[in-house]
Structures are given as C-alpha cells and as structure tokens.
Amino acid sequence: MSDNAVAVQETQEEVYVSKTQVTRWQYTKREMKKKWAGYVMVAPFFIMFMAFTVVPVAVSILLSFTNFNMLELPEICWFDNYIRLFLEDDLFLTAFQNTLIFAITTGPLSYILSFLLAWFINELSPRMRSIVTFVFYGPSISGSAYLVWKLIFQGDIYGLANGFLMKMGLISKPIVFLQNTTYIVPICIVVSIWTSLGTAFLSFIAGLQGVDRSLYEAGAVDGVKNRWQELWYITLPSMKSILMFGAVLSITGAFGFGGIVNALCGNPSTDYVAWTLQHHMADYLGARFEVGYASCISIVLFVLMFGANIMIRNALSKVGR
Amino acid sequence: MAKKLRTRKHAVVLNRSVGGDTAITIVLTIFGLFMFLPMYYLVITAFKPIGEMFLTPPNFYVIKPTFQNFIDLFASMTATWVPISRYAFNTIYISLGATFGCLIIGSMAAYAVSKVRFPGSRIVSQLITYSLMISSTVTGIAHFIIFVALGWLNTYTISIVPVWASTLGLYLMKNFIDSTVPDSMIEAARIEGCSEFRIYLTLVMPLVKPAWLTLMITVFQSVWNAGASGYVYSENLKTFSESINNIISASGTQGAGSAATVIMMSVPIIVFIISQSKIVETMGSSGMKD
Numbered sequence: 001m002s003d004n005a006v007a008v009q010e011t012q013e014e015v016y017v018s019k020t021q022v023t024r025w026q027y028t029k030r031e032m033k034k035k036w037a038g039y040v041m042v043a044p045f046f047i048m049f050m051a052f053t054v055v056p057v058a059v060s061i062l063l064s065f066t067n068f069n070m071l072e073l074p075e076i077c078w079f080d081n082y083i084r085l086f087l088e089d090d091l092f093l094t095a096f097q098n099t100l101i102f103a104i105t106t107g108p109l110s111y112i113l114s115f116l117l118a119w120f121i122n123e124l125s126p127r128m129r130s131i132v133t134f135v136f137y138g139p140s141i142s143g144s145a146y147l148v149w150k151l152i153f154q155g156d157i158y159g160l161a162n163g164f165l166m167k168m169g170l171i172s173k174p175i176v177f178l179q180n181t182t183y184i185v186p187i188c189i190v191v192s193i194w195t196s197l198g199t200a201f202l203s204f205i206a207g208l209q210g211v212d213r214s215l216y217e218a219g220a221v222d223g224v225k226n227r228w229q230e231l232w233y234i235t236l237p238s239m240k241s242i243l244m245f246g247a248v249l250s251i252t253g254a255f256g257f258g259g260i261v262n263a264l265c266g267n268p269s270t271d272y273v274a275w276t277l278q279h280h281m282a283d284y285l286g287a288r289f290e291v292g293y294a295s296c297i298s299i300v301l302f303v304l305m306f307g308a309n310i311m312i313r314n315a316l317s318k319v320g321r
Numbered sequence: 322m323a324k325k326l327r328t329r330k331h332a333v334v335l336n337r338s339v340g341g342d343t344a345i346t347i348v349l350t351i352f353g354l355f356m357f358l359p360m361y362y363l364v365i366t367a368f369k370p371i372g373e374m375f376l377t378p379p380n381f382y383v384i385k386p387t388f389q390n391f392i393d394l395f396a397s398m399t400a401t402w403v404p405i406s407r408y409a410f411n412t413i414y415i416s417l418g419a420t421f422g423c424l425i426i427g428s429m430a431a432y433a434v435s436k437v438r439f440p441g442s443r444i445v446s447q448l449i450t451y452s453l454m455i456s457s458t459v460t461g462i463a464h465f466i467i468f469v470a471l472g473w474l475n476t477y478t479i480s481i482v483p484v485w486a487s488t489l490g491l492y493l494m495k496n497f498i499d500s501t502v503p504d505s506m507i508e509a510a511r512i513e514g515c516s517e518f519r520i521y522l523t524l525v526m527p528l529v530k531p532a533w534l535t536l537m538i539t540v541f542q543s544v545w546n547a548g549a550s551g552y553v554y555s556e557n558l559k560t561f562s563e564s565i566n567n568i569i570s571a572s573g574t575q576g577a578g579s580a581a582t583v584i585m586m587s588v589p590i591i592v593f594i595i596s597q598s599k600i601v602e603t604m605g606s607s608g609m610k611d
Contacts, residue, residue: 028440031439035437035439037516038442041517042430042433042439042445044425044485045426045429045430045485057459057460059463060459060460113352120345121349130598132349134593135353136353138360139356139359141546142360142582142590143562143586144582144585145586148359148363148579148582149359151362151575152362157377158375158377160378160379163376166377166378167378194355197356199489202600203604205604209601209605210606226341242608244609245608248453248609249453251454252453252456256456281458281462294462298458302459305456
C-alpha cells in the first residue's frame with residue numbers, strides 16, 4: 001500500500017515539474033531515464049533492423065558509386081555506373097521496361113482484384129466466407145504450387161492448354177507457350193496474379209469486417225443509392241489505412257517479379273522478353289561479379305518502389321472526396 | 322453479421338439490387354474457378370498413374386488414383402546421401418529458431434513502441450512502417466557482403482538470424498496492441514508498481530495471442546517457402562523444402578514433381594486452415610496511419 005502511495009505521489013510530482021519548470025530538453029532527458037526499459041526492449045530489434053535493412057541500403061547506395069568485384073577494394077567511379085546503365089546498357093533498358101510493364105499490370109490488377117474480391121466476399125455467410133477466402137488465398141501461400149502452370153502450358157501435346165485447343169480444333173500442332181515470345185509475358189502476368197491474393201487480400205477482408213455497420217445505415221438514410229456509392233462514400237474512406245497497407249505490400253510484390261519467370265520460362269527467357277531488373281542484377285552479381293554495377297541496378301529498383309509508394313499514398317488521400 | 326445485413330436488405334435499409342447480387346456471384350464464381358482449378362489439377366496430377374499422364378487432352382479427373390507418385394518421391398528422397406531425417410531436423414531447427422527469435426524480438430519491440438512511448442518511439446514506429454517498403458531484392462547484395470564479412474556463409478545462422486529483422490509480423494503486432502490493449506490498463510499496472518517487463522510478459526502478451534499466432538505463421542511460412550538461398554551449399558544444412566524443390570526441378574516425371582509440390586503446399590495450407598480466424602482478427606488492425 002505504501003509503495004503505491006509513493007508511486008502516485010511520484011507521478012503527480014513529475015507531471016507538475018515537467019509542465020512548468022523544466023525546459024523541453026530536460027524533460028526529454030528525464031523521460032528517457034524513466035522509460036529506459038523501452039530502449040532495452042526495442043534494442044534487439046533495432047540492432048537487427050540496422051544490420052539487415054538500414055546498413056544494407058546504405059552499403060548499396062555507396063557501392064553504386066564504385067567498381068567492386070568482391071576481391072579487390074572498391075574503387076570510386078562516381079556516376080560512371082549510372083551513366084553506363086542508362087546510356088550504354090541496352091539490356092538494362094529492356095529490363096527496366098519489362099519491370100515497369102510487369103509492375104504496372106500486376107500491381108494495380110492484383111490490388112484492385114484483392115479489394116473487389118474481398119468486398120464481394122464480405123456479404124457472404126461466415127462459413128461460406130471462410131471457404132472462399134481459403135480458395136483465393138491458397139495459391140499465395142502454397143510456395144511453388146505455381147509450377148502447375150508449367151503443366152497447363154506445357155509445350156507438347158500432353159499439356160492441358162494444348163490438348164484442349166487441339167481437341168477443339170483451334171490449333172493443329174502444339175504451341176510451345178513458355179518459349180514463345182508472344183505468350184511468355186501474358187502467361188507470367190496471369191500466374192503472378194494467381195499467386196498475388198496474399199496478405200493484402202486478408203487484411204482487406206478483415207478491414208471490411210471492421211467497418212462500422214451503423215455508418216451504412218446512416219448512409220442509406222442520407223441517400224446512398226447503391227452499393228457502389230456506399231463503397232465510395234463509406235467503405236473506402238473508413239478503411240483508408242488498410243488500403244495503404246495493402247498498397248505497400250502489392251508494390252513490393254509487383255516489383256519483385258522474377259522468380260516466377262525463372263521457374264516457368266527458364267533463365268533467361270527466350271529473347272529476354274521477360275528479363276527484369278531483378279534478373280539483370282542477379283546476372284551482374286552472380287555471373288560477372290560487378291557488385292558496384294549490380295548495386296546501381298538495385299538502387300534504381302529501390303527508387304522505383306519508393307516512388308510508387310509515394311504516388312499511391314497521394315492517390316489514396318483523395319479517396320472518398 | 323452477414324445475416325443481419327440480409328435482413329436489412331429486405332427492410333430496404335441498404336440498397337442492394339438483384340442484378341448486382343447476380344453479377345457479383347458470377348464474378349466470384351469465375352475468379353473462384355480461376356484460382357481453384359489449377360490447384361485441383363495439381364492435386365489430381367499427383368494421384369494420376371503414369372498411363373493417365375499422357376492423354377490428349379489430359380483428363381480433369383483421375384480414373385485410377387494411385388499413391389505410386391508419392392512412393393517414387395520418397396524412394397528418390399531416401400536415395401540421396403543425406404537422410405530425410407536430417408532435412409526434417411534442419412527445417413524444424415531453422416523454423417523454430419527463426420520463429421521464436423522473431424516472436425521475442427518482435428513482440429518486445431512492438432510493446433515498447435506501442436505502449437512505453439519513450440522519446441524516439443514515434444521515429445522507430447515510422448521506421449517500421451517504411452521498412453515494409455524495402456524489399457529483399459534491394460538489400461540482397463549488401464546482405465551477401467555482410468554475411469561474408471561475418472563468416473556466416475554455409476551455417477544455420479544465415480537461415481535464422483536475418484529472419485529476425487523481418488518487420489511484417491512486428492508491424493501487425495504493434496498495430497494489434499495499439500488497437501486492443503487499452504492505455505488505462507497499462508497505466509494502472511504501472512501505478513501498482515509493475516515493471517515494464519512484467520507488464521509485457523504477464524499482461525499484454527496473453528491479450529494479443531492472435532497477433533502472436535499471426536506473427537509465428539507469417540515467419541514460418543516465409544521460412545518454409547524460402548527457396549534455395551544460395552548462401553548455404555552444404556547438403557546436410559539444407560531444409561526439407563530445398564531438397565524437395567531439387568527433386569521437383571530434377572525429376573523428369575510430372576507425377577513425382579506434382580506429388581512433391583502437393584506435400585510442400587499442404588503444410589502452409591493446413592496451418593492456415595487451423596488459424597484462419599485468428600489471422601483475420603489480427604489483420605483487422607493492420608492499417609497504416611499517416
């Protein structure tokens with residue numbers, strides 16, 4: 001009991017002191033001392049975060065201004081890498097273009113699809129909802145399950161797509177889909193969409209469940225005519241923060257396109273039609289040991305992703321106006 | 322919830338047109354089939370006997386289901402010089418190490434940032450948010466250099482420790498604590514003389530079990546689904562999934578490959594089915610404030 005009394009007294013005294021007599025800096029220092037436990041608790045994460053996120057980004061930025069082959073010391077060359085990248089490296093331009101194409105198609109598509117499907121699912125009965133959620137979410141957690149598309153688009157007559165097209169008489173001999181330059185990009189986009197209803201989708205479902213029901217009733221009284229108006233004026237504004245979270249995840253997914261191409265079409269894909277920045281970087285890093293140049297590519301990717309995040313953030317702030 | 326909504330629809334409180342409902346059902350069905358059929362095809366391929374693999378067009382059902390593909394798969398797995406039990410041990414060891422490290426580090430940091438509010442905690446929480454935007458592609462190069470410098474190449478450490486820095490689980494847990502644990506409760510515990518560590522362990526952690534589970538599952542899934550990292554080259558340090566992936570890419574037969582993929586995906590899917598409601602509960606507070 002006496003302990004409690006002292007504690008209460010202490011806190012009261014502190015409030016009194018902090019509000020009136022000390023400068024801001026003294027107050028901060030006092031707070032830091034009082035809440036030392038917070039620093040101890042955050043420290044392990046902070047060290048990890050510094051070592052595996054902040055330092056790597058910084059190192060990549062620094063290395064992008066150097067020539068470095070992992071054996072000799074890095075040699076500073078300022079903007080040579082960037083100049084070479086944009087002016088001399090044709091394959092980089094292809095990769096850049098492809099990355100943008102993939103990101104601009106799969107990013108928004110998977111994002112909008114995640115949201116719309118979550119929204120449609122929202123009015124189903126709870127049991128139905130969990131089954132449908134599972135069907136949509138399944139592919140994204142199934143690791144290498146997308147390899148099934150290799151069976152579907154297999155190049156010989158035993159492939160599913162070829163078999164059916166031939167049976168229907170649309171083609172007379174099998175198409176080698178995964179080596180054919182016309183089909184590689186669309187197929188990779190479709191497969192990527194198939195795997196992309198992931199964490200963002202789940203958080204949309206949860207977010208839609210959390211929207212206050214009374215808002216809908218109020219909206220109906222105030223003259224919301226149909227479900228689209230309801231969506232725009234009530235649902236979207238009340239889950240803006242979740243929309244932002246989903247967008248961040250979708251962007252990361254959309255620019256990290258590469259594994260699917262390797263697994264389905266081989267590396268490199270025919271005529272480099274699906275060659276992305278990630279492939280280009282891996283090539284310079286793993287095959288040529290030009291670490292500085294590879295870092296330079298990773299920085300370009302970093303800037304693209306960050307730019308996309310900022311753009312989305314601005315766009316989302318206009319929702320519901 | 323949905324039932325209530327439906328009664329409201331009949332009471333014409335919410336405007337729902339029959340046409341709209343039908344359209345939505347159709348769209349859901351189309352996408353449902355698009356998502357489901359490939360999975361279904363994969364599973365039935367795993368059970369097809371060799372004779373049914375080479376039909377034109379392939380059947381969308383199995384006439385004589387067989388476990389032969391799975392048997393073949395295990396035969397080829399036991400034929401490798403590293404026993405399966407070793408791969409299984411590696412997977413369990415790495416998953417547990419990564420998951421528990423992440424859980425302890427992440428939950429402690431989440432509590433501190435969310436409730437201790439030390440000077441600087443807002444900056445840390447901003448950092449967590451921004452770090453979600455940095456993908457592993459960007460940090461990959463420097464990771465390699467750091468791992469070489471630390472001498473971690475080809476050790477268990479490299480599969481475990483870097484996972485501790487992943488922020489998605491931490492972010493979800495922080496938001497969950499923000500929205501479910503009332504400040505007044507923590508304040509009361511402080512006045513009672515509880516230390517921050519005790520509040521964290523005995524008060525907050527039991528309250529945020531769904532968030533734990535979500536964190537554990539996100540970490541476990543990323544560890545389970547992680548492909549060959551390229552940093553580990555000793556066969557006896559590799560995981561079950563890596564060895565299975567090797568078989569998938571090496572095996573010429575569709576059957577064994579499909580069987581391997583089915584085994585690989587069954588684990589995260591079962592985990593998800595069991596924990597779905599808790600995960601969705603956690604995701605409810607995943608919003609990103611400005």
